[in-house]
Amino acid sequence: MALQLFELREAMAMAMAAIRTNKLRSFLTVLGVLIGVSSVIGMVSLITGLNNSMARQIESLGSNVIYVSKYKPGIVMGNRSSDERNRKGIFFEDAEAIAANCNLVSAVSPENSYWRWPSGNTAKYEKNEALRPQITGVLPTYESVNNIEMAEGRFFNDIDVHxxxxxxxxxxxxxxxxFPGLDPIGKDIMVNDERVSVIGVVAKRESLLGESMNNFVLIPYGTFAKLYPWEKELWLACRAQSAEVMPQAIDQITELMRRRRGVAYDKPDDFAVFTQETLMDQYKKITGVIYLAMIVISSIGLMVGGVGVMNIMLVSVTERTREIGIRKAIGARRRNIIWQFLIEAMTLSGLGGVIGILVGIGLAVLINAxxxxxxxxxxxxxxIAFTVAVLVGLVFGIYPAYRAAKVDPIVSLRYE
Amino acid sequence: MLIKTENLWKTYNMGGEELHALRGVTFCIDKGEYVAIMGPSGSGKSTLMNLIGCLDTPSKGTYQLNGRQVASMNDDELAFIRNKEIGFVFQTFNLLPRATALHNVELPLIYNGTTAETRIDLAKRALEMVDLADRMMHRPNQLSGGQRQRVAIARALVNNPSLILADEPTGNLDTKTGVEIMGVFDRLHEAGNTIIIVTHEHDVAQYANRIVHIRDGQIEREESGRKRAA
Incomplete structure (x- = not known):
């Protein structure tokens, strides 16, 4: 069914005229498409924004950092296997071994966090209180490995730890x-009811997924071991000499860890070594699921919109039986009529798509604000959203257009 | 010979009962003729008009239009013939309400693939022929009945068809306007167009050279009309 350009233009002009004469009805008709499209655009904008911020965040961790932990990062569905559950942890000694034996690793930062059961950690200064900060024990290497920038004061040194x-x-x-409006350096605060004095403040870091990356209290590793001696399992962040030697550095660490943990040559690793790339992949996997869910939800919206378009097109065909008859009498073929109504449906839903896109962009701006x-x-x-909107018009326009093409000119010309 | 029908039958099936609207109509119309088809309602003249206008096909018999066998054509072929050979003028004008006079006249040209420029050119010329050059951009509801019918005539003319088929063209008009419209047909006839008018009014039929009376699905008699002075 070839469609000639002038035919397209004629059909578009007639469609616009039909939409103009029925402004309110047309608007109500495309409301479903409009909502579907705007929700897609809004949600995609949100996810795109999160992705961008996540990418920046993960990059800011440093491109040549290798993490060592008991488990791979990511979400686990169901229970872990018993092999996994019986894994040995990663310990402080592993950090020392990597620092001593892996020559491609320039610094190792063992990190261990504490969470006070059941309601989280507390940090207080006089009447001020911080909201459940994360408490992490670290070595001075933490600063260089994690690209830490100090806003005030200094970071820990070996003496703090020792x-x-x-x-x-x-x-x-x-x-x-x-310390709203106060200088925190040298002040004593209560962390989980222990008195500690503030020696430095880390510069503000970008928030991640709307969650603050600035809500933490770092203490020297030695102090952490003294306060929470039972917290032995930790994770390691290791900085490679350069980005080029990353693969070799990963091999060195893996090799050393396998030997230390006595993993047989034909068994898989019973620990995880990963980089920010792995984190990025993990993140993409999670957002992929969100994308999918979103597409499903909004496609329901678009389906509803499509049914609306179909409904009004059927009404339109009935109302314009006479017009169809006239057109047929003066020489319109079936395909001319079919295209006319298809294009009208597509114009209608495409218009809904355009408005939906504008509303979606508005939503994105609003979310930002x-x-x-x-x-x-x-x-x-x-x-994509615009194309899908037009396609909805095409798909749901087929039946009404077919009905229009079937109109008998003899009957319809008598139609009053 | 423009039109040649032989033994045309049209049978409708009405709830199991066979209804013969036409029972073997045979006649010929030459190029340049001005023919009126007359008959009371129910005589089958509308059915005959539908067949002549290629809106429908006969149940039985043959119909040759401008050398082409039309009786066995499918819908799209008929649409093509209607576009090329026939210009319709209806009692109720049947203009597109949302389109301007110019656009209404352009319509047949859209369906035969004429380019936009030529289309507008031809449409303007057709409107000039019916003295509506100054109303081109008006929509039907901004025009009087007579003007609307003239737009419809321009639309029928624009494709230069071999036959103009008018169904009760004055039925919705007052006498004075009716006379005006019949004057337009006279002019078109003088310019060499073939015209068939379907009507039940004697006065209207008298404009034609030849009057064919239909009754009970058959040709009852023929007479020649005497043209009145306008």
Whole structure:
């Protein structure tokens, strides 16, 4: 069914005229498409924004950092296997071994966090309180491995660790809530009812998935071991000499860890070595699921919209039986009529798509303005959304168009 | 010979009962003739008009239009013939309400693939022929009945068809306007067009050279009309 250009233009002009004469009805008709499309654009914008921020965040961790932990990062469905559950942890000694034996690793930062059961950690200064900060024990290497920038004061040194000094370094959020307008350096705060003095504040870091990356209290590893001696299992962040030697550095670490844990040559690793790339992949996997769910939800919206378009097109065919008859009498063939109504349906749903895209972009802007979540409009998805909207018109226009083409000119010309 | 029908039958099936609207109509019309088909309602003249206008096909018999056998054509072939050979003028004008006069006249040209420029050119010329050059951009509801019918005539003319088929063209008009419209047909006839008018009004039929009376699905008699002075 070839469609000639002038035919297309004629059909579009007639469609626009029909839409203009029935403004309210047309608007109500495309409301479903409009909502479907705007929700897609809004959600995609949100996810795109999160992706961008996540990518920046993961990059800021440093491109040549290798993580060693008991389990791979990511979400586990159901229970872990018994082999996995019986794994040995990663310990402080592993950090020392890697630092001593892997020459491609320039620094190792063992990190161990504590969470006070059941309601989380507390950090207080006079009447001010921070909201459940994460408490992590670290070595001075933490600063260089994790690209830490200090806003005020200094980071820990070996003496802090060795003498288990009751000092701490605060995240920007904790510092802001404990010391609004005050200089925190040298002040004593209560962390889980232990008195520690603030020696530094880390510069504000970008929030991740709307969750603050600044809500933490760092304490020297020695101090952590003194306060929470039962917390032995930890994870390691290792900095490779350079980005080029990353694969070899990973091999060195894996090799050493296998030997230390006595893994037989034909058995898989019973620990995880990964990089920010792995984290990125994990993240993409999770957002992939969200994307899918979103597509399903919005396609329901579009289906409803499509049914609306079909309904109004059927009404339109009935109302315009006479017009169809006239057109047929003066020489319109079936395909002319079919295209006319298909194009009208597509114009209608495409219009809904365009408005939906504008509303979606508006939503994205609104999200940016009123919430900490970042949102960025994705050009590709704007195109996809528009195409899908037009396709909805095409699919749901087929039956009404077919009905229109079947109109008998003799009957319809008598139709009053 | 423009039109040649032989033994045309049209049978409708009405709830199991066979209804013969036409019972063997045979006649010929030459190029340049002005023919009126007359008959009371129920005589089968509408059915005959539908067949002549290629809106429908006969149950039995043959119909040759401008050398082409039409009786066995399918819908799209008929549409093509209607577009090329026939210009319709209806009692109720049947213009597209949302389109301007110019666009209404352009319509037949859209369906035969004429380019936009030529289309507008031809449509303007057809409107000039019916003295509506100054109303081109008006929509039907901004025109009087007579003007609407003239737009319809322009639409029928624009494709330069071999036959103009008018179904009660004055039925919805007052006497004075009716006379005007019949004057337009006269002019078209003088310019060499073949015209068939279907009507039940004697006065209207008298404009034609030849009057064919239909009764009970058959040709009752023929007479020649005497043209009145307008």
């Amino acid at each position: 003498f288990r000094r009751m000092t701490c370094v605060l995240g920007a959020d904790v510092s802001a809530s404990l 009123v919430s900490p979540l970042p949102a960025a409009v994705s050009a590709v998805w704007v195109m």
